[in-house]
Amino acid sequence: xxxxxxxxxxxxxxxxxxxxxxxxxxxxxxxxxxxxxxxxxxxxxxxxxxxxxxxxxxxxxxxxxxxxxxxxxxxxxxxxxxxxxxxxxxxxxxxxxxxxxxxxxxxxxxxxxxxxxxxxxxxxxxxxxxxxxxxxxxxxxxxxxxxxxxxxxxxxxxxxxxxxxxxxxxxxxxxxxxxxxxxxxxxxxxxxxxxxxxxxxxxxxxxxxxxxxxxxxxxxxxxxxxxxxxxxxxxxxxxxxxxxxxxxxxxxxxxxxxxxxxxxxxxxxxxxxxxxxxxxxxxxxxxxxxxxxxxxxx
Numbered sequence: 457x458x459x460x461x462x463x464x465x466x467x468x469x470x471x472x473x474x475x476x477x478x479x480x481x482x483x484x485x486x487x488x489x490x491x492x493x494x495x496x497x498x499x500x501x502x503x504x505x506x507x508x509x510x511x512x513x514x515x516x517x518x519x520x521x522x523x524x525x526x527x528x529x530x531x532x533x534x535x536x537x538x539x540x541x542x543x544x545x546x547x548x549x550x551x552x553x554x555x556x557x558x559x560x561x562x563x564x565x566x567x568x569x570x571x572x573x574x575x576x577x578x579x580x581x582x583x584x585x586x587x588x589x590x591x592x593x594x595x596x597x598x599x600x601x602x603x604x605x606x607x608x609x610x611x612x613x614x615x616x617x618x619x620x621x622x623x624x625x626x627x628x629x630x631x632x633x634x635x636x637x638x639x640x641x642x643x644x645x646x647x648x649x650x651x652x653x654x655x656x657x658x659x660x661x662x663x664x665x666x667x668x669x670x671x672x673x674x675x676x677x678x679x680x681x682x683x684x685x686x687x688x689x690x691x692x693x694x695x696x697x698x699x700x701x702x703x704x705x706x707x708x709x710x711x712x713x714x715x716x717x718x719x720x721x722x723x724x725x726x727x728x729x730x731x732x733x734x735x736x737x738x739x740x741x742x743x744x745x746x747x748x749x750x751x752x753x754x
Contacts, residue, residue, distance in 0.1 A: 504722035515718070524723035535724060538702050543731065548625075549635065550691050554684065557639040561646035562676075579644060581637040638694060642687040649683035650676075685743025689736060696732050703728055 472479075504525070507518040528535055564575050609629065614622045653675065661671050697704070707728070711721035 500722045501726060503719050504726050506719045508718040508722075510717075520719070524720045525727070527720065528723055528727065535703075535706055538706060539728065539731070542701070542703050543735075546692075546695055549695065550688065553635050553639055553642060553691050553695075554687055556635055557642035557687065558646055558680070558684070560639065561643045561650065564643065565647060565650045575643075575647070579640045581640050634698075638691070638698075641690060641694075645683055645687050645690070646680065649680050653679045681743065681747045685739060685747070688739045688743070692732065692735055692739065696728075 503517075505519060505521055507520050507524075509516045509518075560578060564571060564578065610622070610626055613625050613629075617625060657675055658671060661675060666674065703724075707721050707724045710716040710724060711718055
C-alpha cells in the first residue's frame with residue numbers, strides 16, 4: 457500500500473514534470489529578480505538597522521536597531537514635514553490626473569474627424585517627459601503657469617484657505633503642466649477600457665429610454681471601475697518616483713553625508729516605501745470592494 461508521503465512525492469514529481477518547461481523559461485527572470493531586486497531591497501532593509509560608515513575601501517556596520525527610525529521621526533525636523541507635505545500634495549494631484557484623463561479619454565472615444573491625431577497629441581508628452589528631458593524642460597521654465605502671477609491667484613487662494621492648505625493648492629496649480637504631461641498613459645488605458653464595454657448594451661439601454669447621463673452612471677462608469685483602479689495604482693507609482701521628488705532628494709543627500717550615511721538614508725527610504733505601500737493597498741482594496749459586486753475581480 458502506498459503511503460501518504462509517497463503519494464505526495466509522486467504528486468510533486470508530476471507537477472515538476474508538467475511545469476518544468478515553464479519554470480525553465482522563468483529561470484532567467486527569477487535569477488535577475490533575485491540578484492538585481494530582491495537582494496538589494498533586502499540589503500537596504502538590513503542597512504536601515506545599522507550605522508553604516510565607510511572604512512578603508514569598504515563599509516563598517518554597527519547595529520543600532522530602531523535608532524535610525526527614532527532619529528528620523530523624533531530628532532529630524534525636516535524629513536517628516538517634507539514627507540507629509542508631499543503626500544498631501546500627491547493626494548490632491550492624483551485625483552486630478554485621474555479625472556482629467558478619464559474625461560479626455562471619454563471625448564477621444566467619440567467619433568470625430570482627426571480622432572487619431574488628437575489621440576497621438578495627448579500621448580506625445582509620455583514620449584518626451586522622461587527624467588532628464590523633463591528636468592531640462594522645467595529648468596527652461598516650460599512647466600510654469602504665468603497666469604498665476606498675472607492674476608494674483610495666490611492672494612485669492614489665501615483668502616479662502618489656511619496658510620498650509622493654500623500653499624498646497626498653489627503647488628498643485630503650479631504643476632498643472634505635470635497633470636497634462638503625466639496623463640498620457642492613463643488616457644490610453646481608459647481608451648482601452650472603453651473598448652471592453654459592448655455597444656449593444658448602450659443600444660439596449662437607449663431603446664429603454666435612458667438618457668446619456670443615465671447610461672454614463674449605469675453602464676460606463678461601473679464598467680470603468682477596474683481601469684480607474686489600475687490607473688490609480690500606475691499614477692501613484694509614477695508620481696512618487698518623479699524627478700522633482702523632494703523626499704528622494706533628501707534620501708540621496710543623506711546617503712552621501714558623513715553624519716548620516718547609508719543606514720539612516722535606508723531607514724528614510726523604507727518609511728517612504730511603506731507609506732506608498734499602504735496607499736497602494738488602500739487603492740487596491742477600494743477598487744476590489746467597488747468591483748466585487750459586479751464580479752469584475754476574483
